[in-house]
Amino acid sequence: MTATAPRPITSGLDPRFALSLYAHVGEQGSWTLESYRARGGYQAARRALSMDPDRIIDEVKASGLRGRGGAGFATGLKWSFMPLKDGRQHYLLCNADESEPGSFKDRYLMSEDPHQLIEGMLIAGYAMRATVGYIYIRGEYILAAERLEGAISEARAAGILGSKVLGSDFDFQLQVHRGAGAYICGEETALMNSLEGLRANPRLKPPFPAAAGLYGLPTTINNVETLCAVTHILRYGASWHAQMGSGKSLGSKLYQISGPVHRPGVYELPMGTTFAELIEDWAGGPTEPIKAIIPGGSSCPMLPYQQDILDLPMDYEAVAAKGSMLGTGGVILIPQNYCIVNATWNLVRFYAHESCGKCTPCREGIAGWMVHVYEKLVRGQGRPEDVDLILDMSDNIAGKSFCALADACLGPVQSSIALFREEYDHLASTGQPLYPRQSRWLGGGAR
Amino acid sequence: MRYFDDKPELVAAILAKYPPQGRRSSLMPLLREVQTALHYVPAEQIEEIAEIVGVTATEVRAVMSFYSTYSTVPQGKYHLQVCATLSCALAGSDELWDDLCETLGISPGEVTPDGLFSVQKVECLGSCGTAPLVQVGELGYHERLSRQDLHALLDALRRGEYPGPHSPLPVFVHSGQQEDAAGARHGAELKPLGENL
Ligand SMILES: Cc1cc2nc3c(=O)[nH]c(=O)nc-3n(C[C@H](O)[C@H](O)[C@H](O)COP(=O)(O)O)c2cc1C
Ligand code: SF4
Ligand code: FES
Secondary structure (H helix, E strand, C coil): CCCCCCCCECCCCCCCCCCCCCCCCCCCCCCCHHHHHHCCCCHHHHHHHCCCHHHHHHHHHHHCCECCCCCCCEHHHHHHCCCCCCCCCCEEEEEECCCCCCCCCHHHHHHHCHHHHHHHHHHHHHHCCCCEEEEEECCCCHHHHHHHHHHHHHHHHCCCCECCHHHCCCCEEEEEEECCCCHHHHCHHHHHHHHCCCCCCCCCCCCCCCCCCHHHCCEEEEEHHHHHHHHHHHHHCHHHHHCEEECCEECEEEEEEECCECCCEEEEEECCCEHHHHHHHHCCCECCCEEEEECCCCCCCCEECCHHHHCCECCHHHHHHCCCCCCCCEEEEEECCCCHHHHHHHHHHHHHHHCCCCCHHHHHHHHHHHHHHHHHHHCCCCCCCHHHHHHHHHHHHCCCCCCCHHHHHHHHHHHHHHHHHHHHHHHHHHCCCCCCCCCCCCCCCCC | CCCCCCCHHHHHHHHCCCCHHHHHHHHHHHHHHHHHHHCCCCHHHHHHHHHHHCCCHHHHHHHHHHCCCCCCCCCCCEEEEEECCHHHHCCCHHHHHHHHHHHHCCCCCCCCCCCCEEEEEECCCCCHHHCCEEEECCCEEEECCCHHHHHHHHHHHHCCCCCCCECCCCCCEECCEEECCCCCEECCCCCCCCCCC
């Protein structure tokens, strides 16, 4: 950057910040082709189809876009791993399995503005010479799947999908494949197995999907939000995208916030916006005292609810520097008077239920022992040594499982003990939680 | 009774979504068809699907058992799923669950005598911003559900009327601008390529 380069945009309150991903969410009929075209839809695809595919990859690299599925891997770099035109079928997969607790952003991208995803997939497919795409959407997303199917039919009828896309020489077939309730299907190789009609156990890597993915052929998989961002990068330019954000985390991001705040929801903000801005200025602040914050979906270690954390920019490196992760950007607030062992047990139970059973540390460690010890604790039947037992088990599981699911479970486990050991010890030694259960069904849900 | 014999177009449309070497990919869509229509997948349909896809019935069962959606025993006409994961628990989903089970007098795995209802606790449904919620089978989500809302829903279903999903959007966007908690709107206008910033 030169000395005269403008200051990057790192706040949703910055007058230069413009919504892109969610700009039309909630508008009547925003999911139709007519509405999408009226706001310039598919012009970015037209532009892309007139470019050399490698230049599109360069543009995505220049934009600084990183995968929004949780890991934050550089999208342009990932695309460049696909083999050049080698005569084989290449596949593009969209990961729409969104099942990480605390995450609910992709759902509305698909139900409210599905054409931006279709356009992003067209562009990505063309750039990577993939002529077939599948959107793997979790089975429970009924409305989103219907709207996607509807949008795909409209696009086919209008010559936007199928053979000779928009009058070019490029063919692109796009299909929706619906899941059936299994969190592990979000892991990219498990997703491919599921799509092939198998049990969704993860595959050994290498080979990586770009070498041997779906049906053993070159495949790239991206999250819904990532592919939607591609549309806007091609529409508004790589430099527009790179102007937003902090450090190596650029662009606009969908942050989600749930738990006891006045306005839980999804907010589109530039990367690098602080937790404080999200929680206070956008979500209206907590409705009760908070003790912990899960920064980016349930796998991300909890952080204490205190000023230095609230002042952190929500970017990948800044959150990692505090020992956690930005993940999917799904923020969950845990109230002061909610038993932390109970909250953690809830998540351990989740991971235990979702363990695919392929490897021993996760099947026996998480789905067997870990959840068992937690259940004992929350029932008031724990022993004082159980807390150290949990830590000991965690050490034995960490880094030893086949995929990232088991380590994901350890995120909340280890962080909650580090932060709130006294709550664990109290429950383990007295059988009584420091914070007994209270009614939380707000006369119900009246917010 | 065979299910797919009189639906050749449906089967052909499903198979056509996948390449010839990926015939097996049709397994999940076919299972879903049956599960939605019959509220479970009977043994006969497992055989039928195995035949269509070209695998053994045991393999179909192995796949089915991996996923939480497919059931080998009949479920109620309305299969009510309650998310029990953290954000929903923070919004009282355990009380909702207890109320639901007590009201209907059933536990997971059972069906009410009139065949209308069955219940299941499920994991995060991607509705954490509008917790707590109940998913009614294949019909839709009912989010930010109060006790009154729950009972109104059950009453409607008992009368055989599905009121339609209730999925309020947890967003504050109005024509390209986002409203902050104080009510002010933010968001510049996007200009075409090259003219921004
Ligand atoms: C257990 C597990 C679950 C995951 N679930 C999802 C998911 O639901 N959606 C998603 O986009 N990525 C999920 N991921 C990440 C994907 O494996 C993959 O990194 C991502 O889809 C890549 O897309 P991106 O580069 O655009 O982020 C999951 C990973 C693991 C280990
Ligand atoms: S870590 Fe768990 S989910 Fe991952 S492969 Fe092992 S058993 Fe399966
Ligand atoms: S925790 Fe219930 S929908 Fe996410």
